[in-house]
Amino acid sequence: MAPPAAEPLRRRPRDLVALLAPFPGRTAATTRIAAASTLTVLISAIYGTPEAAISAYVIFFINRADRTSSIVMSVAALVLVSIIIGLVILLADFTVDNPMLRVACMALVSAALLFLTSASKLRPIGAILAMIIGFGLDELGLVPAGELATRALLYAWLMVAIPIGANVVVNLAMGPSPRRLACDRLAQCLRVAAQVLRAGHARSDVPPDGVQPVAGWLKLARLEGTVNAADFRALQQAATSTTAILMAVDVSGREPAAQLPHGFAMPMADTVDAMASMLEKGGYPVEIEVVMPDASLLTPVQQSIVAALRSAIEGYAEGIEEKSPASLQAEKTGGFLDADAFTNRSHIHYALKTTGAAMFCYVLYQQLNWPGIHTCFITCYLVSLGTMAETVEKLTLRLTGCLVGAVAGTAAIVYVVPELTSVGGLLTLVFVGTWLSAWVAQGSPRIAYAGFQIAFAFYLCVIQGAGPGFDLTIARDRVIGIIIGNLVVYLVFTRIWPVSIASRIETGFVALLRQWQQLVDARPSSARRQHAIAALALQGSVAQDLQLARYEPASVGPGTDWIEDRRKQLSVLDAIAGPLFLLAERYPGDPAIADRLRRLQSMDAPIPTTGHTASPSGDDTHSVLLAMVDRSLSRHSPGDTYSSSPHAQT
Known part of the structure; x- marks a missing residue:
């Protein structure tokens, strides 16, 4: 779901027209x-x-x-x-x-x-x-x-x-009020999800930072008094539910075998569009019910997508869970100075x-x-x-x-x-x-x-x-x-003291993989989805930095091979994000998911083939989702290692 990384910067007329095209706001x-x-x-x-x-x-x-x-x-x-x-x-x-x-x-x-x-x-x-x-x-x-x-x-x-x-x-x-912007961003993301469900393939017009700005806008809205406590909690839940919807439809759009049949995709797309309309009017949907055919004849991965979508849609702005002390501590903002201000x-x-x-x-x-x-x-x-x-x-x-x-x-x-x-x-x-x-x-x-x-x-x-x-x-x-x-x-x-962007890319990757590990380990659904929001925003930021890295001369910046390695690593993580999220939603704390993240980080060991990891109680859904992850990981040869750039600490 992140934008393509490290693409050459083109200035063709059609590219310029696209860059100057209007977008919401x-x-x-x-x-x-x-x-x-x-x-x-x-x-x-x-x-x-x-x-x-x-x-x-x-x-x-x-x-x-x-x-x-x-x-x-x-x-x-x-x-x-x-x-x-x-x-x-x-x-x-x-x-x-x-x-x-x-x-x-x-x-x-x-x-x-x-x-x-x-x-x-x-x-x-x-x-x-x-x-x-x-x-x-x-x-x-x-x-x-x-x-x-x-x-x-x-x-x-x-x-x-x-x-x-x-x-x-x-x-x-x-x-515009912060609440207006928050509702508009949620509506924009839901419109994209509905289009993916109808078209059957992934789209790249999700904002690079996803729904991450929504949390800040809601805090500002509460500061200026345009949302009360109930609306604040409901819209917070709506942001996490929107992320769950985007992740589920991303799997459906990427994998032909996971594409939902017309009888399931259309009702969900219509419901999501109706929810977006409510948000665009300044409200938010509650007590939603999705009417669909019997899902028992679907494949395991399709059932998993339908279950994830139904859960996120029907509980879209309801039932927000109490945050753990660890989550509250993670949300605290730092002081005026950065942590490394004097180091x-x-x-x-x-x-x-x-x-x-x-x-x-x-x-x-x-x-x-x-x-x-x-x-x-x-x-x-x-x-x-x-x-x-x-x-x-x-x-x-x-x-x-x-x-x-x-x-x-x-x-x-x-x-x-x-x-x-x-x-x-x-x-x-x-x-x-x-x-x-x-x-x-x-x-x-x-x-x-x-x-x-x-x-x-x-x-x-x-x-x-x-x-x-x-x-x-x-x-x-x-x-x-x-x-x-x-x-x-x-x-x-x-x-004079040239600074390479490689160190920022390295730091971004470390933070990105940490977010995914925390997502896998988190038990409350709201905590997992918050980590997913942060992870998707970090993916967009790292992708942008990889585009910039190609401008650095070899004497200062990372080499072409290093950039290509990082680009591949990011594209693999982008491809497996949806299946990993569905796995974490259904099997939180599963060691098999953590093992895949470690393999992605090192890329120095053979990637297991489907069936090498035992599934809980013979669960077919678990096996199929892990197989999707493994196929993406296996696109790299076992010898593709991701060593640190010599310029990463410049």
């Missing part, structure tokens, strides 16, 4: 970003605050899928930046007249914030905060007196405060590399006396990434997005802006440009970074002040700055 999210960015530009124009383009761009980082997390993140960012600006004001007396001390302060604050960006929950907005503080300290060097320096820092605060306020207002007016050197390396790149760009445009390319300094904070694979892959997207945004912005200056007669016309232009950029940014990770860069370049060209701007020199210099910043980050991140 994309239009609404895009419109919300465009509205918030346009409102930001309007407020900046009214009060004449500098760098309105950067303020508008901040929206792309603080806006989230639901209104609650968007507002919470916005308020938290405002509080944090207020505290930091206050600390910088205390330092202003010591740095305003001392350029060397000012630059040292910029580097120190930048490194500290970027360390937290890499090693804490500050990750979504830490780089933006570092960039804003750097801008504020830079402004200290352009003013002759302490009072004006304070005003410059106030402007730096307003650069964040204005988009935060606009984001809060827009999300209060237009943002993983990559965090400090990331902070130093990004700060070094930014300081180089700062000194470059200062020494060249070319302030127009100051966007190279800003760009370093916006495009820095953790691993070489991400850096190399995203460089193409960023440069492509930059060129597209620059061309669009320049064309707007030449052909559109001269026709504008008011700020309203400029706002319309900003809204259209933002909407198109945000549409790309809200898509697949394969193109999302391009959307961010399109918006950044477009803003820097078009938003030149409180009204329409016509200066092509400003647009030219800012685009040159973006390109310089991208190239500097690329060179720094690929030459």
Whole structure:
């Protein structure tokens, strides 16, 4: 059920059309970003605050899928930046007249914030905060007196405060509730399940993270009061039941011998579609009854699928089990800092590399006396990434997005802006440009970074002040700055302390197999299904990382053979996920299932053939499901071992 791993990244026209195709929620999210960015530009124009383009761009980082997390993140960012600006004001007396001390302060604050960006929950907005503080300290060097320096820092605060306020207002007016998103995601997954039952083959349009976001959305919905305790428990159960349905239909769609006859598939598909309709209306189905023919004539595996589907459907939002202390402990979130914050050197390396790149760009445009390319300094904070694979892959997207945004912005200056007669016309232009950029940014990770860069370049060209701007020199210099910043980050991140994505893949595999082992050992049905939710989300994440791994040069990243081995291992786990889940549901704690997981992890012993494992009380279903697992495992030769990559700890 995970997306295909390590496929070559293609840019054929039909691939691009598929990546730009609409999906549930994309239009609404895009419109919300465009509205918030346009409102930001309007407020900046009214009060004449500098760098309105950067303020508008901040929206792309603080806006989230639901209104609650968007507002919470916005308020938290405002509080944090207020505290930091206050600390910088205390330092202003010591740095305003001392350029060397000012630059040292910029580097120190930048490194500290970027360390937290890499090693804490500050990750979504830490780089933006570092960039804003750097801008504020830079402004200290352009003013002759302490009072004006304070005003410059106030402007730096307003650069964040204005988009935060606009984001809060827009999300209060237009943002979807977390409950709405949770119900929509469950409905989307049920629609896919119904289509598999009707078509008789597996589909790949299940969201990569499955129903995993539902738990977080439900917690936010409870926080904002849109679900009561009963609804909260019912929708939690609905999420686990949806996963059970997806796993069962996945087996039916993959195995010809497991495909359900028409008389069983159609009633279940109709029932699942009706359940999806209830969820789309904001409710949830209860007391469901599925009417089907006698299942005694079905094969054992078909009976197992029918039983699993009937159990999940008829108890869809009912009978949630009490969670064990172990499950409750596992659900607890960590602290502010990551567990390896002070032991993983990559965090400090990331902070130093990004700060070094930014300081180089700062000194470059200062020494060249070319302030127009100051966007190279800003760009370093916006495009820095953790691993070489991400850096190399995203460089193409960023440069492509930059060129597209620059061309669009320049064309707007030449052909559109001269026709504008008011700020309203400029706002319309900003809204259209933002909407198109945000549409790309809200898509697949394969193109999302391009959307961010399109918006950044477009803003820097078009938003030149409180009204329409016509200066092509400003647009030219800012685009040159973006390109310089991208190239500097690329060179720094690929030459200094390069970090391979292999270690993240290794960690992901370990966590994935641990989830499956915990699923097999879990006795309560709800606990097994929770582990299945986490496992499916991890599979999607590992598959995405395997795609990125091919971008790393052999001197840093894993070899082609290692990537292919991991890809095969992931594809085998994807193929056996459904049968393993059905086995665990019916025979929790079965040692035969754990044995298959160990064999998958090592792939260093001959795979048993069907019948080598005794079934409980001669149960045919147990034997048939194990045989399905063994067939998938036996596709690899006994000698295919999965050794650690030499770069896994880089």
